[in-house]
Structures are given as structure tokens and as C-alpha cells.
Amino acid sequence: MSKKLILAINPGSTSTKFAVYDGTEQVLEKTLRHDTRDIEGFSRMTDQLLFRHRVIMEALAAAGIDLQSVAAVVGRGGLVNPIESGIYEVNDLMKKHLSEAVNGEHASNLGALLADMIVAPLADVKAYIVDPVVVDELEPVARLSGHPLISRRSIFHALNQKAVARIYAASVGKEYEDLNLIVAHMGGGISVGAHRRGRVVDVNNALNGDGPYAPERSGGLPAWQLAELCFSGSYQASEMKAMLAGKGGIVAYLGMNSHMEASKRAEEGDDFAALVLHGCSYQVAKEIGAMSAVLAGAVDCIILTGGLAYDTTHVESIKRMVSHLAPVFVYPGEDELKALAFNGYMAISGRIAVREYLG
Secondary structure (H helix, E strand, C coil), X not given: CCCCEEEEEEECCCEEXXXXXXXXXXXXXXXXECCHHHHCCCCCHHHHHHHHHHHHHHXXXXXXXXXXXXXXXXXXXXXXXXXXXXXXXXXXXXXXXXXXXXXXXXXXXXXXXXXXXXXXXXXXXXXXXXXCCCECCCCHHHHEEEECCEXXXXXXXXXXXXXXXXXXXXXXXXXXXXXXXXXXXXXXXXXXXXXXXXXEEEECCCCCCCCCCCCCECCCCCHHHHHHHHCCCCCCHXXXXXXXXXXXXHHHHHCCCCXXXXXXXXXXXXXXXXXXXXXXXXHHHHHHHHHHHHCCCCCCEEEEEEHHHHCHHHHHHHHHHHXXXXXXXXXXXXXXXXXXXXXXXXXXXXXXXXXXXXX
């Protein structure tokens, strides 16, 4: 039987998305929602591995997908050690680092592990990851924080940022590596990257507290006041971390992490909700301005992407503040499964080189 299918897997905190592609054509996409009662008993993210593997396999069987036709399985990359952009074959060192959560717990850590489990009984099938959130192409100056005990880290929406950047480049008949772009991915977290000729030379840490606030992230807080909160005796370390990622930003201000619901409140006359949403737009625009300085003003295009890019009010607010810097293009949502599958297709067809994870 000819192997030609690509299986892409994108684990989220309460869902597992997967898609099957025949070459570059999608033949199946599923989002498996996980009831909190099914996952609340797992103390660590990797404890969910067998559960998530089982529900994926059941869904594939129900859809009539023959795994013997699968040529590659591509998982969303997790919090491995910093690496350059590209596609990597899953190896033992990568699995060890993800299982041990060497750089933190995150649902994306399951991507490589699930891919590896699925290919284990299959002959001549490889497991891969593509552009994990820890893609690191920062220039040395971008790592300086202001204190030698703290170095700025590259943690951002690398997969979608790189994918939309290449889509834009193709749309204007150019190579991604020939352009200077600013890409703002706006979702539960927000990352704004300066792409200089194919490399993200500066970007805010969208997970741990840096850059604009978002539906679930506090972004870059005033350091002195944050230190005072940390040592006030009112909060445990875990509570402070949750304040930065998970319970910060819009959810802290309005008690909801839905940008759509917050927009509805603003439209119904809630002035504070309107102010908080404008604050998010304002901070994204400020970060775009900062990345323009990184690129010395030589910006070919500004790209707005992610779920919040569906909000026209949010997008237009940002445009008003940054359109003098460069043309603004909008790619709403994120098609991470497509990006994963396309990279897998390119790898098995020999069109891109597969990298080795060396930790």
C-alpha cells in the first residue's frame, strides 16, 4: 500500500486538534474537546499522553483512516531547548526533554510525544515537529534585559508567524528571506516579531510576561510594582505566575478571557470594557512601533494574525496607529495544522532538509 497521508496534531490545554492531508489537500480535520473531568486528575501535562493517544486513535478509526497509508506524523513543537526555525525529527533527547518539562509545562509538549507514539508500530514512518514556540533567532542585543541575571527569551507563536509571513511573501511574488516584516500574532497570548530576511531577530516573550497584554496574559508589567506584589506576603509563587500567564490581561480586568464577549460588552455601552480592549490594541501598536525601530524603519509589511484579527474594531484601531510605518495586511485566525502538514509534506518529498535536535 502506498504511503501518502500526513497526520498533523496540535494539542491544546482542553482540546486536541488533528488533521489528515493527502499531499497538500486536507481530507479530514477534527477537534476533540476534553471535558475538565477527564483531565483534571492528571497532575502533569505528560500524564495525559495515553488518554490523548487513545482518543486520537479512536477518532481516526471512526473516520476510516488507515494508518498504514500514513507517511509522516507531525506534532506541534513544545518547550524544548531553544532551536532555530525548521522541521525536526523526533528523537530520544527531544522526548526526554519534553517528558521532563525542562522548560516548563505546556500542552504543546504532547505534540512530539503523541506523534512518536503513533508512528512506533508503523514501518518507515517518521515523527516530526515544526517551528516550536521556542524557536530562537534573536540577535545578541535583543537578549539584553537590563540586568545580567535575567536574559530575554524567545517564546512566541513561531509556527503561525512563519507560516503567514511565507504566505504573504508568496502573494507578492517574493521570498520570505528577502523581506523585512513585522508579524503580530494575537490570540490568548500576543507576540510581535521583527522578521529580518527570514529570521525573527527580536520578539516579545508571549508566555512568561513581556510585550502587550492579551486575553490571558499580563504582558510587560511595571517591574518595581511587580516585585512589591511578589514580596507582599499575599501571594504564593504559583499565584504570581498565574497572574502573568492564564489569569492576567483581559480576564484580570473583566473576569472573562473571551475577547468576543468583552467586545459585546463594550458595544452595549460598558465604557470600562471598551477602555480595556483599546488598551490591548494600543499596546500591540506600541510593540509594532518598537519592532519598526529594530528594523531601522525598513519594513516591507505589517501582518496582523491570530484569533483577535477577526475583530475589525481591534484591527482598525491598530491600523490607525501603525499604518504610517508600512502597509498592513490581515490574516485572521491561525492554520497551524495546515502549516504542520505542509512542512511534513515538504520533508518527505525531499524539498526541505530535516534537522536533528541536539538539545
